[in-house]
Amino acid sequence: MGNHDLIEKLRRRDQRAYEAIIDEYARLLWVVAGRYLPKSAGFFAEDVEECVSDAFFQLWQYPERFDAGKGSLKTYLCTLARNRAVSAFRKQTRNSTVSLEDCYEQLAAAQPEDPIDYQALYEAIACLSEPTREILIRRYFYEHKPAAIAEAMGRAKKDVENRLYRAKRTLSVSLSDDREDQR
Numbered sequence: 001m002g003n004h005d006l007i008e009k010l011r012r013r014d015q016r017a018y019e020a021i022i023d024e025y026a027r028l029l030w031v032v033a034g035r036y037l038p039k040s041a042g043f044f045a046e047d048v049e050e051c052v053s054d055a056f057f058q059l060w061q062y063p064e065r066f067d068a069g070k071g072s073l074k075t076y077l078c079t080l081a082r083n084r085a086v087s088a089f090r091k092q093t094r095n096s097t098v099s100l101e102d103c104y105e106q107l108a109a110a111q112p113e114d115p116i117d118y119q120a121l122y123e124a125i126a127c128l129s130e131p132t133r134e135i136l137i138r139r140y141f142y143e144h145k146p147a148a149i150a151e152a153m154g155r156a157k158k159d160v161e162n163r164l165y166r167a168k169r170t171l172s173v174s175l176s177d178d179r180e181d182q183r
Contacts, residue, residue: 124170
């Protein structure tokens with residue numbers, strides 16, 4: 001049964017056609033939504049599942065919105081899943097800021113091989129200006145990718161990368177100065 005036949009049956013509310021579409025495209029939509037909702041940004045399988053379910057549900061509710069003249073059913077469903085995932089990502093990260101105190105707690109709980117003066121590192125990070133401090137914390141303590149940070153903070157990816165580079169250089173100089181002062 002071709003996609004055109006499936007859509008025609010779906011428009012007549014044929015449950016079997018709907019199930020056939022889900023069987024054919026569910027894995028693909030999981031991959032698409034999963035790319036925009038990474039675990040490293042705090043998303044779970046349930047978040048991905050919700051986006052995929054919403055995409056299929058929209059197709060069920062409004063099958064007339066699919067226009068075969070504009071693209072394939074596969075492309076349409078991928079677009080629905082992607083849009084839902086991007087919206088979920090933006091919603092979760094739009095107003096969320098990272099806390100320097102939470103960052104310090106993570107630092108203090110870590111047990112690295114080389115001893116680190118956490119207080120000095122905390123103070124050096126605290127001296128960074130915003131938004132550089134938040135970008136650094138998101139990248140190295142919450143392990144967000146630069147592209148995800150740029151999206152969440154409404155900045156260009158290149159700006160995020162440049163700020164990370166300068167912040168690391170500043171911290172390196174600051175912490176090496178502290179070590180020399182202690183000698």
